[in-house]
Amino acid sequence: MNTARRTLIKGAAVLGALSAASTAVIAQPFLFSPTTELMPKGKKRRVVVLGGGWGGLTTARHLREAAPDLEVVLLEKNPIFWSCPLSNKWLVDVVDTSFLVHSYTEAARRFGYTYVQTEITDIDRDKKRVHTAQGFVDYDWLVVSAGIRVSYEPWFGNDRQAIAYTHTHFSSAYVPSAEHLALKQKIKSFKGGTIVMTLPPPPHRCPPSPYERACLMANYFQRNKIPAKIVILDPKPRIAPIGGGYRLAFDDLYDDIITHVPNAAVKELDPFNKVVKTAAGDFKFDDAIFMGHHQAADLVWKMGAIGKTSDGKPTMWADVHPEFYNMKNDPQVFVIGDSVGSVSPQFGHYPKSGHVANRMGRSVAQYIAQQSKGQPMKPEIIDNLCYMLVNTEPLEAISVKFDYKMGPEGHLLQTLTDDNDRRQALWQEDLRWYGTKIQDLVGS
Ligand SMILES: Cc1cc2nc3c(=O)[nH]c(=O)nc-3n(C[C@H](O)[C@H](O)[C@H](O)COP(=O)(O)OP(=O)(O)OC[C@H]3O[C@@H](n4cnc5c(N)ncnc54)[C@H](O)[C@@H]3O)c2cc1C
Structure with a gap:
């Protein structure tokens, strides 16, 4: 008999003796309840x-x-x-x-x-x-x-099948989870056609980031010669924040790929037949990123x-x-x-x-x-500070800064400053900002 087998049998004998002696006290000795x-x-x-x-x-x-x-x-x-x-x-x-x-x-x-x-x-x-x-x-x-939690109930009520289908096929990757891996695979395997991307109604997590995602996806499709169109369905009347910088990026860099549709709140979504009805019209799609409503x-x-x-x-x-x-x-x-x-x-x-x-x-x-x-x-x-990358060749970002102070009437006041001038220096600042924050969070 080899050593491993002997050890196993010995271990089993000890466990057997243990359980005989103490079943009443510890039914499942190593499990949490x-x-x-x-x-x-x-x-x-x-x-x-x-x-x-x-x-x-x-x-x-x-x-x-x-x-x-x-x-x-x-x-x-x-x-x-x-x-x-x-x-x-x-x-x-x-x-x-x-x-x-x-x-x-x-x-x-x-x-x-x-x-x-x-x-x-x-x-x-x-x-x-x-x-x-x-x-x-x-x-x-x-x-x-x-x-946050991402809620699809405002679109589907309690239709769990539609919610599960949307989550499985068109999830937004807006919380730390495996959704990010799925989205990356989706982008990498996309062969062409129309992708619609809905934005949640405000307030929502990281307001400028959906537009950044659209720019970077467009940039990827452009570099890899994939015939893709990205339609951003935005419930807001205009792009915000950093509206000027994003408008320039959409027009200068991705005119043939990105269409931004304002006032396009989702009214009805049929994920099975790939149709979304919005306040700004109906859209068919080949693939999608549906950002449900954000809530606490x-x-x-x-x-x-x-x-x-x-x-x-x-x-x-x-x-x-x-x-x-x-x-x-x-x-x-x-x-x-x-x-x-x-x-x-x-x-x-x-x-x-x-x-x-x-x-x-x-x-x-x-x-x-x-x-x-x-x-x-x-x-x-x-305070708040966000850098958003809009181009990769060269790497260029735009940014927005928010400052706060206590007003004379005893409530907080906000000043928002967009930096719409895309440039490499802002991407370098983004990397420095991120490095400092990660150091603060995890120490490395
Ligand atoms: C695509 C994207 C880009 C972004 N870019 C920026 C940016 O450039 N700059 C910036 O400042 N912000 C950015 N953000 C926003 C930023 O990620 C969030 O604002 C931030 O993570 C909020 O921190 P939080 O602690 O509230 O939540 P989170 O960081 O989401 O942390 C919540 C944690 O709680 C855990 N949790 C929740 N429920 C349970 C439970 N029941 N049991 C156990 N654990 C639980 C979750 O697993 C999670 O780890 C971006 C967000 C997205 C999606």
Whole structure:
């Protein structure tokens, strides 16, 4: 008998003895259960961060520095961090996968917090408890940075077949997931014809990025001599932000490929017969990217943090303090990133960007540190900055900057500056911006 076989039999004998002795006590010794405590609390007060995206990673890292006395636990369902920023460039091979993908375990080791890969299933704010597929975790402070959900219900109601079909064949790759791989394969294998791309009604994740995607796809088809047409169905009356820069790129570089259709809100979609009816007319397509409506992540709905309009309807987004991002009736519970609802009567929502989620994460780490020391929270003003690549030969980008200040009437004011002049220097700035942010999120 060889050694491996002997070891196996020995192991089986031990397991057999174990189970005979303790079946009643431990029926499944190595399996987690949603109803048991995943991580019993020690003496330290604990912050639980939900979602390891742009906001969550930033919060976890900065909390360790700002409040070393607190235990920090990051819960995330994905095994690796996948960045949406720069993903449009990755779709057409301007950057490789190593730009987008980073290790959660390395970041957790580097900064000294606990990362658990698990699906979060519910939040019980009365018990200060987060439920996961592997058990529950109790918290003293909670930070939710769970991103968005993409909803096709406004088009299909409860027609699950149409929703599943659209998601399978025409998904948008707007959340960190395998959809990006599917879209890349779609672009690479496209042989020609018309691709329609719908934009979600505002507010939605990264407003300038669908136009960037259209430019880079057009650029790819042009370089590879694929007879493609891209029709952008935009519910807005004009391209925004960076409308001037995009208009020039569409007209100068991709006139024979891109058609931008304004005021084209989707009224009806037949994904099986490939027809979309919009307020600006009906369009047949060979392939498509359908960006469903964006709403706050499921977890924000489950925790009861969705705001209400004056007539009692859900706003679809989290109702939190505009500078501290905590819940008015639960000040140790924070929601940050794309899920945050309107923060100002002047401009409504912050742009739903990685830059903003990162800035909010840094601020919330300070606010929790201040709360933990019994100090008043000192409000921080954030900003936003986005670079969008519109050409690859040469590599040229345009950009938009958002500045904020507190107005005399006590609400936030926004100034938006488009840089429409496409040039290589902005692409270099984009790479520097991204490198600094990734360093802040994962430390490498
Ligand atoms: C194509 C594209 C290009 C973009 N370009 C830019 C750019 O150039 N600059 C910029 O600033 N922004 C850009 N963005 C926007 C940016 O990606 C988002 O604004 C940012 O990721 C928001 O951060 P977040 O923390 O709110 O959400 P996310 O980064 O999406 O993180 C949410 C995390 O929560 C996890 N999660 C959610 N629910 C659960 C659950 N139930 N259990 C466990 N885990 C859960 C998710 O897996 C995810 O990891 C772009 C987005 C797209 C799609």
